[in-house]
Amino acid sequence: MPRTPSSLRRAALPLSACLLLAGCSAAGDDASGTSPRSGTSAAPGAGREAGTAESRTPAGSRSPAAVPVRVAVPSLGIDSELMRLGLNEDGTVEVPPAEKGMTAGWYTGGATPGEPGAAVIIGHNDTRFGKAVFHDLRKIAKGADIAVRNDRGAELHFKVTGTETVSKKAFPTRKVYGATSARTLRLITCDGAFDAQGHPVDNLIVYANRS
Template identity: 75%
Template sequence: MHQPGRRAAAVSLLALLVSLTGCSSGAGARISGDASSVPHPASSGAGPAPGRPADPARVKIAAIGVDSALLPLGLNEDGTVEVPPAEKGGTAGWYTGSAVPGERGAAVIIGHNDTRFGRAVFHDLRALRAGADIAVRDAAGTTAHFTVTATETVSKKAFPTQKVYGATRTRALRLITCDGTFDAQGHPVDNLIVYAERTGR
């Protein structure tokens, strides 16, 4: 079981961490050589405990044609969340330190918009609208459905860490990808965040 109080306290320590920058613009763009990522409460000790539900295995978003396996994502040495490797841009990843999708808390799934190999799994995420269904199936074959409630484009310099990763009593899901124009190093300057809540129990 997660410990929201400890994780919420840790969130406040991450205000200076950079946000998701692992995406590229595709062909012709300057590509970042690092594995930069999303801010998160590093060293919170609030990861899932033994006895939790089965890990998520697949995400499906029919409205935008996404049907992807889920890679497990951990933390980089600097305390930021990993992103899927560029060569697996067609596959999304679940941050294992967040809630298990469908359980109480905020579950976080991250995917590239584009990589040097072309369009990636969340390329069309900006087309998602409130009311759309997101289905996450776990390794035991159980599917949790979520309804999109809002989308938000934010500057990576002002990533809403508390809003995305902070404690919540709801069974929430957040999808994150890159968005916006590119800086001088070829990094997208924004993040696109999709907020969703579980449908039913």
């Protein structure tokens, strides 16, 4: 995975490993979603490329979970391949590089879409190259369909239950990344006004459940 610019790597990692993040950009290609750092690091291996669904498969299971490879929101005309996103060396969440603004990414430290837990997909709103994959995400409606295809050819569908715009300084980490037995999906990008440095100050979070 290519290293992202330092301006993108600001998402904090609480001890609980419930991450916050953002995927967006404007003039500065900032995709950060900030919160107070706990001063601790993630659990060992949480950010390794191997820290995917395969490494989390319980011993004795027949096969590893399928890997998501594409996401689509038909009502908005969104259709994107999925790259894998982990953690940077400093414990912050990776985001897609600005030059791949039209490609969303699946955070491998969360759940696999369709499995119990919160699966998280991150995408830019804008980059210095122009509009990005989640530019129109704010237009998504409650009840809209989100389709995720995996590497086994299966297409999983999720229904939007709501959206939320939050300050990056008050990101609802546990609500987004916290443990749940439900099969949920979150799409995250940046939103809102810009600060003095030209960085969006908010995150847009789309919540969806398996339909």
